[in-house]
Amino acid sequence: MSSKNYPALNRIALVRDFGINRYRTKQQFIDYLETKEHIISSRTLNRDFEFLRGIGYEVDYNSHEKMFIIRDTEIDKTNLLDRALELEYLKDFKDGFSRLYKKYVIDGESKSEGIDMLRFLFKAIDEKLTISFVYHKFKKDKTNRVIAPLQLKVSQNRWYIIGFDVRKNALRVFGLDRVKDLKLGKQFNAGDIPTSALAELDLQKYYLGVTSRITEKENKLLITLGVSDFLIEYWKIKPIHFTQRITGKKSQGYNLVEFILVPNIDLVKLIASSLGDVKLIAPDHLVERVKTL
Numbered sequence: 001m002s003s004k005n006y007p008a009l010n011r012i013a014l015v016r017d018f019g020i021n022r023y024r025t026k027q028q029f030i031d032y033l034e035t036k037e038h039i040i041s042s043r044t045l046n047r048d049f050e051f052l053r054g055i056g057y058e059v060d061y062n063s064h065e066k067m068f069i070i071r072d073t074e075i076d077k078t079n080l081l082d083r084a085l086e087l088e089y090l091k092d093f094k095d096g097f098s099r100l101y102k103k104y105v106i107d108g109e110s111k112s113e114g115i116d117m118l119r120f121l122f123k124a125i126d127e128k129l130t131i132s133f134v135y136h137k138f139k140k141d142k143t144n145r146v147i148a149p150l151q152l153k154v155s156q157n158r159w160y161i162i163g164f165d166v167r168k169n170a171l172r173v174f175g176l177d178r179v180k181d182l183k184l185g186k187q188f189n190a191g192d193i194p195t196s197a198l199a200e201l202d203l204q205k206y207y208l209g210v211t212s213r214i215t216e217k218e219n220k221l222l223i224t225l226g227v228s229d230f231l232i233e234y235w236k237i238k239p240i241h242f243t244q245r246i247t248g249k250k251s252q253g254y255n256l257v258e259f260i261l262v263p264n265i266d267l268v269k270l271i272a273s274s275l276g277d278v279k280l281i282a283p284d285h286l287v288e289r290v291k292t293l
Contacts, residue, residue, distance in 0.1 A: 008122050011038045015048045016057065019070035023062060051126055054151060056205070056242075117182050121161060124149045130166070130185035136178045147172065148188045150201055155209040155266075162204060164193050171197040173210045208241060209266030214289065221286065223261050225271075226254025226279040240270075254279055268293055 011033065018024060018032050029045055040048075049059045049068070058071040124131050132146045147163035150171075154160070159176040166188075204210075206220050227235060232255045236246065243260040250256065261267060263286055271278050271290070280287050 008126065009119065011036075011040070012048050012051055012122075014038065015045070016052060016070060019059075019068055021069065021071060023065065023067035023069045025067050029068070047126055051122075054125070117176060117179065118152075118159075120182060120184060121149060121152060124184055125151070128188055128190055130188050131161075131163070131182060132185055133174075133182045134180045135174055136180060145172075145174070146185065147174075148190075148193060150193075151204065153204065153210060160210050162201060164197050169194075171200045173204075203262050206243070206260060206262045207264050207266070208261060208270060209264070211265035211269075213262050213264045214268065214293065215263050215286075220260050220262055221283060223259045223263065223267075223280070223286065224282040225257050225259065226251060226281045227257050228254065228277040231274070231277040232257070251281060252279070254281070256281065263289070 014033060014036055015029060018029060024032075026042060026045060030040060030042070033040055052070060053059050056072075060069050060071070061067075062069070121131070123129070128148070130146055130148050132144070135143050135145050137143065145165060146167060147161075147165050149161055149163040151162045152159065153162060153173070160173050161176060161179070162171065162173050164170070165172040203219055207213075232246070235244065235257065241259055241261065243258075245258045247256045247258055268290055271280055280290055
């Protein structure tokens with residue numbers, strides 16, 4: 001796939017890779033991108049930095065040296081940016097070899113619904129443009145939506161767009177596989193988005209998945225899960241959340257693993273579907289709350 005098909009996404013990946021864990025001046029970034037056939041302004045580079053911050057990277061500026069450094073704060077190295085690139089390459093591969101792919105590949109996981117929209121969504125988030133679309137709900141109801149898009153999220157191989165619904169005056173999450181007839185709209189003022197919605201957006205990174213919380217008042221909690229010896233080996237290789245911390249301690253025969261999470265339905269589903277390999281240990285009041293669900 002030619003990089004010309006998705007210029008912004010590929011450019012941001014180049015910025016990330018050039019500045020990861022090393023200091024660079026702004027001019028060094030611009031000169032490097034020029035060697036990769038991306039001619040940009042200082043203002044565009046600033047937007048790329050902001051975009052990287054929005055998907056979980058730290059972009060720090062050393063005012064004395066006048067240099068920037070990019071750090072990956074996520075434990076899961078298959079981050080949003082890399083997933084987007086991988087899925088775009090996969091979709092291009094599937095399209096190019098569709099007959100052979102269907103004939104020789106058993107594929108029940110590599111979902112690509114909504115991938116065609118990614119480049120428009122990156123543009124909308126980057127340039128602060130509203131988007132309108134028809135949303136097909138689970139029971140086949142259709143609603144027309146207009147949102148100010150703020151972030152993308154991946155959960156269980158599905159892509160979601162998180163944004164401020166201007167008609168409902170609230171933060172909402174939409175699965176891209178249910179989004180149809182996407183259109184870019186006019187520019188919105190980020191300052192008009194309520195602070196309560198921005199606070200809820202910040203909490204999204206502490207959710208497992210995208211389902212609603214199970215507690216009304218509490219936000220982030222220190223949650224301890226007990227994990228079987230069998231499952232803990234998988235979690236060591238692929239953490240289920242960036243806050244995961246394997247303590248090295250045991251209780252009731254389980255390995256104790258700590259998280260900072262917003263308790264939600266997906267957390268309950270994880271525990272219920274693990275057939276005894278995962279147990280909620282603490283805090284006590286959350287244990288009691290889960291028993292009532």
